[in-house]
Amino acid sequence: MKKKILVVALGLTLCFGMTGCQSVTKDFGGSTTIELEPNQKLEEITWKDDSLWYLTRPMTDDDIAETHTFQQSSNFGVFEGTVTVIEKKE
Template sequence: MKKRVAIALTAICMAVVCLTGCQAVTKDYGGEMTVNLEPNQKLEEVTWKDNSLWYLTRPMTDEDVAETHLFQQQTDFGVFEGTVTIVESKE
């Protein structure tokens, strides 16, 4: 009985973590997450540092157009591949 409760609690905790779009979960186990940049910010660069997602932005100019970027992970066997969508907006 204790074993079933422990398994159920573990499954619930994993489901909650996966549904939150956590950066570490997206990177390590695949999945999708979306980052909405502050208005009038332009994405310059994006990378992982350990389990943290780092992105470099700059202020948009009048000529800049808001875009949506896909940051995709490709693994050797195609398992646990994650996708981060970064959305720019302009006011």
């Protein structure tokens, strides 16, 4: 039993620290960073179950690259997650 708990704890630690696992961010807090393809503009972002969906469009000449922070707010302030979306313009 202790080995199973250790494996789960190690998996969550790796998930938070290395990959930013989206569903773990939503369910247990932490942060995830998404870098969009160059010249893509973020339009909307939302969760559907454990999947993160985001709508993009091609940047126009007038658009500037921005960084967006999508924050979760829970009732008790526990397990709040943050998703950062970074745009790049070439």
